[in-house]
Structure formats: structure tokens, C-alpha cells
Amino acid sequence: MEKKCSQYNLETISAFVDKELGPKQLDKFACHVETCEACRLVVDQLQGIKEAFKSAAEDEMKSIDSQVFLSSVTAKSFNRKPAIFEKLKEYLSPKPILKIATIAVILGFSLMYFRQPGINGIGPSAIVNSVDTNMSSVMIIETIETKHTIIWFTET
Amino acid sequence: MNNSAVHRDNIEEAELVERLKRGQEWAFAILVKKYRMQLLKIAYGITLDREESCEIVQDVFVSVHKNIKNFRQEASLKGWLRKITVNHSLNWKRKFKRRFRWSHTPLEQEDEKMQYTVQKEKKNPETAYQGKEFEKFVMGRIKKLPEKVRVVFVLNTFEGLSYDEIAQSLGIKKGTVKSRLHTARKSLLESIRS
Structure with a gap:
């Protein structure tokens, strides 16, 4: 069975942990907690809960890759496609010389097709x-x- | 790291905001680098979901990028980011509830009776293990706290905000902050004592 302090309640102990006690109350409680085992246990438990929560959240969030996060959020904010699409786009980008070459290739193939004998049933x-x-x-x-x-x- | 990179990392908040308003990408990268972890922890504390926290915080930064022009430097950038993160996380929770995807707590965890031990001494493998088990136990109990209570508890624990600051940040009374914190702590203490 845990001991209970008859002088201070959880609200005051919480305020002490949160550094919300006024100077007078703080001095009084700081002296009390030195000698009161029950209050000291509650203080330790409250601090332990805080630390456990912080540590669990930190461990979970540490596993998120900061670089991936940054590039993803930058891409979203600056309306950029992910890197792979950028590379693909760059590769397929219609530079003037590529445009001319593409047109030439299409024309060449078309001429070859229509000049082939026997195509479309009209040849000899x-x-x-x-x-x-x-x-x-x-x-x-x-x-x-x-x-x-x-x-x-x-x-x- | 060269001098300009060092200067960029130590940029003042006012200058950072100015650069962000001009749409400079490196300023945005500094913003993300500086506040990412802090916001992730807040979002995680509220949602208790790693993937969703990541998405929420990304949305927060996107939203900051879009709305930075409306930001008046009367409030701190940190406070503004915190507020957006809390709102996004709460909205996510609402959406989450609508989708009926409430997180599942395994039964084993329900039956687990943990004895609280303060881990003040240097951690050896055994105490480290006990520490991790205790963390798991605390997280399981925190999951059960009402959302409103948890938000206050998150801002108190992760951000170290005073009762007044929490009240201001959430638009509630100081007394409400106190009572919600009391509820959270009472419930957590009862569970570790049982």
C-alpha cells in the first residue's frame, strides 16, 4: 500500500513539476519534499512518465529520414515532381535539335513506307x-x- | 561547411521569415531543418501514428510556404508552426474517426501490470529493457487519454509550455489547462500504481 501525504495533493505536486508554483509555495514545498517520501515518489513518477513519453516519441520520429523528408516537402511546396520524374522529363525534353531530328526520322520513315512497291495493293x-x-x-x-x-x- | 552555409544556418527568425516571403528555397530548407523534429513530436504525441505524423508535418510546411505572406511577426514563428501542427493533427484525428480506423491496443498490453521504477542510474541492458517496457506501457495508457487532455499533456511535456502559454495556444482558459493536466496525470499515475 502506498503512503499518502496529508499536506499536499496531486495538483500542487503537478504545479511543482511544471515550475508553476509561486516563490513562497515553491520554497515551502521544496523543503517538504526533502522529508516526505510519498510526495517524492509522486514527483519521481510524474517525471518518469514525462521522460518516457518524450523518449518514446523521439525514438519513433528519429527513424524518419531527414533528407527524404526535406526533398519530399520541398517538392510538394515548390510544385516539383519527385526526382525520378524530373530526370525522365529532362531526358525526354524537346530540345530544338532533338525536335528537328525527330521530324526528320518521321518523314524518312513515311517516305520509305509509301515508296515501297506493292503496298496498299496498287503496285505491280x-x-x-x-x-x-x-x-x-x-x-x-x-x-x-x-x-x-x-x-x-x-x-x- | 563554408561561411555562407554557417551564416544561413544561424539566420535570425525575422530574416528567415523575410526570405521565406521571397520564396527562397534555401530558407525553406532551413525552416524544415530547424523545426521538423519538434513538430513531428507534437503530431506524434497527438496522433500516436508515425506515418500520419510525417504526412501532417509535411502538410504543415506546405501550408506555411503558401501562407507565409500572411504571417505577421507579432507572434513567434515557432508558436505559429506549433498552432498549425496542433490544428492539423486534431483535424486528422477527426478524419480518422470518420474513417473508423481507431488504433488497436493489443490485449496483452491491457493485462500488463508494470511496476514503476525510476531509471536515474546509468542504463545497463536490463534497465534499458525495463525502460523500454515502461515507455511502451506509458504509451499504451496515453493512447487512452481523451484527445483534449492529450493535446494539453503533449504541449506540457514536449514543448515545456507554461499553463498560460498552453491556454493561449489552444484558446482555452488556464483553469481548463490545469484540470486537463490533472486528469492526465491522475489517470497515468493510477495505471502505474495498479
Whole structure:
């Protein structure tokens, strides 16, 4: 069973711990606490709780990386994207010379595409087979998409 | 560290505010460096959540950056930052309650009966362990304090503010501060004595 002090209550002891006692009260209580075991225990307990709370919070917050925190909060405040996006943006940034090179490459590919024979079914076809007789001629022509058979007759 | 860097780190508050108002990034970095830990502890004391405290304090700095032009140097920068942090943390708690994500206290911790021992002597591994266990126990009890009581207790413990300063900072009466601190301490003392 813990001893209780009959002279001072928790409120006064709290005020002492918080340095909120007036000069007279402070002197009086400081003398009292020297001899009162119950009050001294409460003072120690209150200080112990304070220290434990402080220490727990400090340990928890210490694990937050200060550099990561700073770069993240700076990026948010100055409307900056995270570093990786910045690098990517920089890499893909449309510098004038890159713009010209890109346009040239696109034009080059387009010209090559349209100049390729047989594309879009309009280029020359291959004659797969042909038969000539006295009465008629048959020719099979193959394009990329279809096969055509052409037959014509001699009128003589 | 060169001279200009040293000068930058020791910059006066008024000058720092002036630089911040001009939008200088290095001044912002000094502000973050100087107050980060202090604000993190306040936010953690109120929310008791590491990740959320980190987000809250980041939001505080973003908000300071946006609103620094409205800051009049009648109050201290530190006090202003503290006030914003407390408000953000309390708002977070409200959002948190709405989302029904109340933190869970394990049952083992509930049943734990800790004997209080003052750790004044140099810590050996055993006393260090006991100290950590006691911290855990205290944190478990602090979690159970009503939010209003905890805010007062946080400002008293981490910031070492007087009753008047706490009252001013939270816009409440000095008597209310006293009674909330009394409630917190009574409850914590009872739990370590049980």
C-alpha cells in the first residue's frame, strides 16, 4: 500500500513539476519534499512518465529520414515532381535539335513506307500463270490481296 | 561547411521569415531543418501514428510556404508552426474517426501490470529493457487519454509550455489547462500504481 501525504495533493505536486508554483509555495514545498517520501515518489513518477513519453516519441520520429523528408516537402511546396520524374522529363525534353531530328526520322520513315512497291495493293502484280490457245488466252494475275483471272477470246 | 552555409544556418527568425516571403528555397530548407523534429513530436504525441505524423508535418510546411505572406511577426514563428501542427493533427484525428480506423491496443498490453521504477542510474541492458517496457506501457495508457487532455499533456511535456502559454495556444482558459493536466496525470499515475 502506498503512503499518502496529508499536506499536499496531486495538483500542487503537478504545479511543482511544471515550475508553476509561486516563490513562497515553491520554497515551502521544496523543503517538504526533502522529508516526505510519498510526495517524492509522486514527483519521481510524474517525471518518469514525462521522460518516457518524450523518449518514446523521439525514438519513433528519429527513424524518419531527414533528407527524404526535406526533398519530399520541398517538392510538394515548390510544385516539383519527385526526382525520378524530373530526370525522365529532362531526358525526354524537346530540345530544338532533338525536335528537328525527330521530324526528320518521321518523314524518312513515311517516305520509305509509301515508296515501297506493292503496298496498299496498287503496285505491280505477278503473273502466276498464263495459257495461250488459238481461240483464247487465260492469264492469272496475283496481287497481295487477291488473285485475278483474265480470259480473252480471239474473234477470228 | 563554408561561411555562407554557417551564416544561413544561424539566420535570425525575422530574416528567415523575410526570405521565406521571397520564396527562397534555401530558407525553406532551413525552416524544415530547424523545426521538423519538434513538430513531428507534437503530431506524434497527438496522433500516436508515425506515418500520419510525417504526412501532417509535411502538410504543415506546405501550408506555411503558401501562407507565409500572411504571417505577421507579432507572434513567434515557432508558436505559429506549433498552432498549425496542433490544428492539423486534431483535424486528422477527426478524419480518422470518420474513417473508423481507431488504433488497436493489443490485449496483452491491457493485462500488463508494470511496476514503476525510476531509471536515474546509468542504463545497463536490463534497465534499458525495463525502460523500454515502461515507455511502451506509458504509451499504451496515453493512447487512452481523451484527445483534449492529450493535446494539453503533449504541449506540457514536449514543448515545456507554461499553463498560460498552453491556454493561449489552444484558446482555452488556464483553469481548463490545469484540470486537463490533472486528469492526465491522475489517470497515468493510477495505471502505474495498479
